[in-house]
Amino acid sequence: MPRIILLGATGYTGSRVLANLAGKQADSGEIILVGRSADRLRAQARCAGLECDTVEADTSVPGALDRILREGDVLVTTVGPFVDLGREVARSAARAGAVYLDSTGEPPFVEWMFRNLGEAAESSGALLVPGFGYDYVPGNLAGWLAAVQAGERTSAIEVGYFMWSYDTVTGARSQPNLAAMMSTATSPGTRASLVKVLGTPSYAYRAAACDRFGLETERTADHLLHFSAAGKERPLITVGGSEHFGLPEVLPSLRSVDVGLGWFGSAAPAIHRMTRLAGPLTTNPIARRAAGMLAAHLPYRNSVPSIPIRITAVARARDRSGAVLAEAAVDGPDPYTLTADLLARGAAHFADGGDRPSGVHGPLTALTPNGLKTLAAECGLTTT
Structure with missing residues (x-):
């Protein structure tokens, strides 16, 4: 089963994603926390009642995630500002053939991903979906x-x-x-x-x-x-x-x-x-x-x-x-509740495997419109 790699577990939104993943651990498979301080990550995992591995890495450094990511892994990141800290993370996911979900609300970063990473993601079989939360x-x-x-x-x-x-x-x-x-x-x-x-x-x-x-x-x-x-x-x-x-x-x-x-x-x-x-x-x-x-x-x-x-x-x-x-x-x-739930449920969905597109896509293409509607309803989004 693909692993779920979480960046940002000690932050405000990332800690909420971690708590949601902890509640779904039996269905989510292996979870790995990545960040600059392994001690802080282990403490956060204990707080969430989660048993998982931690890896110390500076993800803003080019290639830092290349030694960690495997093809098919699901990478979730809440580490921003994304225009400053997110590009090397997204590049690594595209090279590895991973599924990538983030919490960005920064339009310049969304545009950069679509313009610059589509070809690499198609080539490796990666699926990159920026803004998989309240935005957008x-x-x-x-x-x-x-x-x-x-x-x-x-x-x-x-x-x-x-x-x-x-x-x-x-x-x-x-x-x-x-x-x-x-x-x-x-x-x-x-x-x-x-x-x-x-x-x-x-x-x-x-x-x-x-x-x-x-x-x-x-x-x-x-x-x-x-x-x-x-x-x-x-x-x-x-x-x-x-x-x-x-x-x-x-x-x-x-x-x-x-x-x-x-x-x-x-x-x-x-x-x-x-x-x-x-x-x-x-x-x-x-x-x-x-x-x-x-x-x-x-x-x-x-x-x-x-x-x-x-x-x-x-x-x-x-x-x-x-x-x-x-x-x-x-x-x-x-x-923040919505974003954490969408990211955690989205990660579990893609970790289950099955057919998915490759490239950089919006959430409707990534999950299909009906699939997105179902996932959104599970997260408390109702149509009015």
Whole structure:
């Protein structure tokens, strides 16, 4: 049976993946933890009640995983920022013929993987699936569900992501304000990645673009989308995602894909205007380094999520004239619970063997749409 290799077991999300794997150990086969400190890894495994091997390695070093990975292994990584620390890990998985799943929410890293590792993964038989968590499984699933409802006239998909604070007694939902989003609703890693993403170029899918993936470069927050959610019309800033790659794989008639982040409420239009004014800075290396330094020194940098949160991903399908044909939504638990469950269940699924594609793919192609729908339901994602 293929082994499951976990990177990031001592981090916030990685420790949750480890706990989930520990609960499924009888079904998951051999589990190996890899990181810089074997002592910390062993302590984390004991905390989770897991019996497993540990390997000490600096995974940012080129080739460090080559001596560890075998063909068919399932590699799960939550170690970010992925644009800084993830490339050598992904390269090793592609060379080894492994299955690779990660928790990235960084569009530049997703694009880099599709553009640079597809050929190597096809050659070795590897399957690489970036963003196999809250980013970007719910949006891929909601987009596919909307397209299925709309039928063959579907030409465009728009996806929106929301997070809600909710009352555990009444179930009432509200949108956290910006201060809560940058402190009690998200993890330090999420906040750091978000600041970096806002300061980097992004992309959108346009089938007519002169690009082999059909992408057009644009700024993060280049456009505003609007969705009705939780009883109110809400603005979202456009961002990159794996939906731009994953939805056209299974829906070849698509002409455009847009993804919006609805975390900012009434601040979204101001962020949109700010990025329009600061657009030239997003290609300036000095400004991007400054954004990276800011991300590393944010307020509340040690604050972990402490309020009840749920998530929703909404999608709508449009025809060529722009008319809305159908809408679909998926609702689920907080991003970190969802991500850990998706990664652990996904790893166990691929460790079971069976047919799978090779190359770099979105989650719909990796699991098939119905397979993804089933796995998502097991993780608490429900359609509404």
